[in-house]
Amino acid sequence: MKISARFLLTFAVVAAATIAALSQGKVPGLRGNASTGGPRTAWGAPDLQGIWNTNTFVPLERPAQYGTRATMTEDEHAKALAELQERNKRPGRDSRDVGGQPGLGTEKDVARAYNEFWFGDKPARLSYRTSMIVDPQDGRIPPLTPEAAKRIADKREFLAALLQGTSGGRPGPISPRRNETSPDYNLDRVNRADGPEDRGGPERCFGEGVPVVLGTGTFGGVMQVVQSPGSVSIYYDVGQGSGYAWVVPITNRPHLPASVRLYRGDPIGHWENDTLVVDITNFSDETNFHGARQNLHLVEKIKRVNANTLSVQFTAEDPTTWTRPWTAVQELEKADEKTTLVLEGGCHEGNYGLMGLLINTRAAEKAFREGKGPDPATQDNATGGGDN
């Protein structure tokens, strides 16, 4: 075959055009278009790395007064900020009063555990965004399906039955439902401690689930991202040692079979231009995300907006829970590498609390059997903590 100049020219032009066209698309590793600023890694991918947190408060759901507006006016912001500052002044756990009366010696005072100091600083900055939820238009979680409404109502009735006849529940005799198994895989705080399954996820040190919405300020938590061509390794330091490590593989593989259910689901990632898209399915029933259990399908989109901002968006979908999907966006700020602590998660290792809870419930039952103490079933050991 003769190689003519025309052949070579055509080859070069078509090759260049093909490469340019394909680099707009999903092939990992190829240089994406650099039009959206933000740093790049040494191999040309958008650089999501760093330690990220937020010091600006945005509610997840939009307060009704803002309607379909995503942004507050100056006046609205000034008013909302003043309200936030008022709320920040509330004594919270520092108060020893319960319902306006001295609370020393009440179950609710015990439930507050310790004082506000142990909960970090209150948020001082307020965003102009009216909600993290950007879809649906009203900025609120969509309605539950009838099926989900029923299962959530059934669980609430079970919880209420176990509080019946105590200071934290409705009047009435102690319910025979105290002998029943929970109607769902329990993750709530139940007024019972027959065994570990009666306790909530945090009490059993299950750790934070997926997705993570960071809180605001010193106790809000941080997200650390380390990146390579084939994986994005995220570490969340949140809560009381409830953080976890999560590796998102950049891969074309399909999801694991539906028979495999995982606490943090099965994440698979790919790049769409400058956005890391993470598709997560295969959740187990040990999870509860605003009412969605194992059928949750989550799509996270993470993008380096600029040098100091990381946008983390998730779309939550579960036709057995919500009537339509919903999407929320949290914008995170870059935190100083040297001074921002990323602390070791670890809760199970120090979980005296769960052990103490069971030991002392058995002790209270024994005291009752021996006529030395009240019937634990008549006590409210579930509500309380925080402001109430």
Next chain:
Amino acid sequence: METRSIWRGAFLAVGAVAVALAVSSIRMTGQGSTRDGRMPDGRPNLNGIWQAMNTANWDLLPHAVRPAVAQPGVYANHPVLAAPVLALGSVGLVPAGPGVVEGNEIPYKAEAAAMKRDNAEHWLDRDPEVRCYMPGIPRAMYMPYPFQITQSAGKIQMVFAYANASRTIFLEDAPKPPADKWMGHSVGHWEGSTLVVHVTNFNDRTWLSRSGDFHSDALDVVERLTPITSDALRYEVTLTDPNVYTRPWKMSMVLYRQLEESPTLMDFRCLEFVEEPFLGHLRKNQLVKHWEGDTIVLDVTRRVPEGDKKYER
């Protein structure tokens, strides 16, 4: 002729790009490929899922096959499987291994050596691994479960399948840790192709094996990871702890890369499952009481220790 050469040029161009793409896809979609042993900064590519293939987690020293929990048999030096593992048969045995310790000796001080023997006898009650606690370093590196390395220029993140333990190796801007950590605090640097990691700030809660090997919170670890090929690393560890050992000592082994097409790190989430062994004795009504096989019947009695001992984790 001219038109044909234009078409030929076009097809060949698309074909060439496709081949180039396929090659670079292989290079980039994997966690690190066998063909691409180097990162853009010239360092070895440690990205991927790795696992040790030895019996170090059972016993760091050379050992023959033995029961995981033993009782004396007919002959004192030929123990048999004890009750906790009896029904498991061969699955209840510790496999043989040539050991990973240089000189085949861990230089314990006298009282520490006695402590190790005591630990080994009571390993079911004491080994933090049995409780699904974080395993510490170096143990996490040679447990029989994989771990995933994500390597960037400033940090190397290791996530272990076992109990979702993890650590960040700081290559620059290392912060100062405010307190001890189960997994220690790792600061690393490159010496040519060797990653050298200095790990400090341990607590005293982790073990080094299922044979009772332990340390104090003065433990100081230096690790060296050197590629043998792009899919195998030599892993050498020097341990120093003046409270427990008479001198520094060293272990050495190989770590192997998973080469499946889409290696996936799946959490070894043991937390929920260890509630029954470690909190089951505090249930209102006992759950695990009785088990029957064809030739073995087991009745389980739980016991709540007295006083403060009942709070011991």
Next chain:
Amino acid sequence: MRKIVLTLSAGLVVAAAAVPARAHHAFAAEFDAKQPVKFEKAVVTKMEWTNPHSWIHVDVTMPDGHKEAWAIEAGTPNVLFRRGFTKDALKPGTAIVIDGYRAKDGSHRANGRNLTLPGGQTLFLGSSGTGAPEEKR
């Protein structure tokens, strides 16, 4: 019928929408409201900086003069670290005042409902010479 179902869903949406407080350990199940304790003379022997709750071990001088060893459950150490304290912050020998509730099983364990220094300042917040840098932000 349909209308009723929709109303039920809407009502529940409002209820479900309130983001629940993190359901951490139910202290009321562990500690007894009817057994408050107040130790004016407690001296730190050791602090366990563990999650989810740190534990402060103290020697308490009782009214009749004899001493008892107690373990006091406090909050997550992560907040202390973020406030700039390190594990050297609460040295053995430090005098503290404990206001809390005793464990239901009568053991020498209590929660630190309110922990202060003898002068009344909140423990850690009011501590001086603890090695804490100036409070950030």
